[in-house]
Amino acid sequence: MTKLYEGMYLVDNDVVREDWNKAKALVTGAVEKHGGKVVTARRWDERRLTYKIAGRRRATYLLAYFEIDEGALPAMTRDLELNEHVLRYLQLAVEKVPETEFELSEAETSAEFSVPEPPGDDYVEEETAPQPEEAARPPASEEAPAAAEGDPAPAPEGDGASETPEAETPQAEAAETEAAETETENTEGEPVAAQED
Amino acid sequence: MAPKFKKKRKSGRPLIKLRSRGCADRPLDYKDLEHLETYLTPQGQILSRRRTGYSAKCQRDLKRSIKRARHLALLPFVG
Numbered sequence: 001m002t003k004l005y006e007g008m009y010l011v012d013n014d015v016v017r018e019d020w021n022k023a024k025a026l027v028t029g030a031v032e033k034h035g036g037k038v039v040t041a042r043r044w045d046e047r048r049l050t051y052k053i054a055g056r057r058r059a060t061y062l063l064a065y066f067e068i069d070e071g072a073l074p075a076m077t078r079d080l081e082l083n084e085h086v087l088r089y090l091q092l093a094v095e096k097v098p099e100t101e102f103e104l105s106e107a108e109t110s111a112e113f114s115v116p117e118p119p120g121d122d123y124v125e126e127e128t129a130p131q132p133e134e135a136a137r138p139p140a141s142e143e144a145p146a147a148a149e150g151d152p153a154p155a156p157e158g159d160g161a162s163e164t165p166e167a168e169t170p171q172a173e174a175a176e177t178e179a180a181e182t183e184t185e186n187t188e189g190e191p192v193a194a195q196e197d
Numbered sequence: 198m199a200p201k202f203k204k205k206r207k208s209g210r211p212l213i214k215l216r217s218r219g220c221a222d223r224p225l226d227y228k229d230l231e232h233l234e235t236y237l238t239p240q241g242q243i244l245s246r247r248r249t250g251y252s253a254k255c256q257r258d259l260k261r262s263i264k265r266a267r268h269l270a271l272l273p274f275v276g
Contacts, residue, residue, distance in 0.1 A: 008227075008228075008269055010269065010270070044228070047271075049270035050267075050270045050271065050272060050273040050274075051270055051273065051274065053270055059270075061269070063228075088268070088269060088270070090227075090265060090268060090269055092265075
């Protein structure tokens with residue numbers, strides 16, 4: 001039974017530098033070799049990896065949608081495993097191809113399209129280094145302005161887990177404890193007061 | 198009667214909740230990195246349900262998406 005799959009592949013930049021179509025054929029060739037049909041395939045992005053894979057710090061991401069028989073998929077993935085130029089892959093069964101994918105993949109087939117040459121392996125974008133922290137923090141503080149009085153950095157799980165910033169429950173607890181304490185004070189204080197009188 | 202003292206907080210830092218409305222508004226996808234990064238601590242840990250405000254199902258989807266992105270080296274495992 002044929003199924004539709006979405007595949008994301010990390011392709012070695014050395015192959016992309018040589019020829020993009022050759023890099024693309026690493027994946028599309030593997031699909032077609034095992035009787036599959038490639039619906040769309042396009043360059044998703046070229047980016048720095050968050051950790052090294054096979055000694056590479058950067059790679060090109062290829063996003064493909066293809067139909068293939070369920071039984072043929074393990075053989076195809078084995079081919080990908082053996083291929084040194086495909087650093088990593090993720091294949092997921094999906095129900096349909098997103099509509100935007102057709103437009104984006106068609107744009108790649110036009111004559112005007114050219115793949116920018118990937119930078120060197122040690123190249124670091126100036127923007128990307130501080131971005132993750134900055135991008136992660138402001139939405140948290142914006143969405144919870146009442147709670148973001150102090151340091152906007154989220155507290156570790158264990159520390160803040162027992163106490164919530166909501167005003168109702170801590171106050172209620174405090175009132176209960178104080179009420180209990182005043183009762184105990186009164187009970188202890190009564191004999192003293194009687195002695196004074 | 199006014200309380201004489203306030204109960205001391207055990208932790209100095211307030212618990213910041215994202216108070217999201219759920220994953221139905223913006224579906225979780227491993228390719229949507231800007232969205233996923235909002236649910237990570239600066240160290241790269243996934244925020245708990247208490248912090249995200251997600252339902253159990255949405256939290257599972259979030260976990261799955263982040264782990265897929267980590268597998269493809271789009272998001273870090275640590276730091």
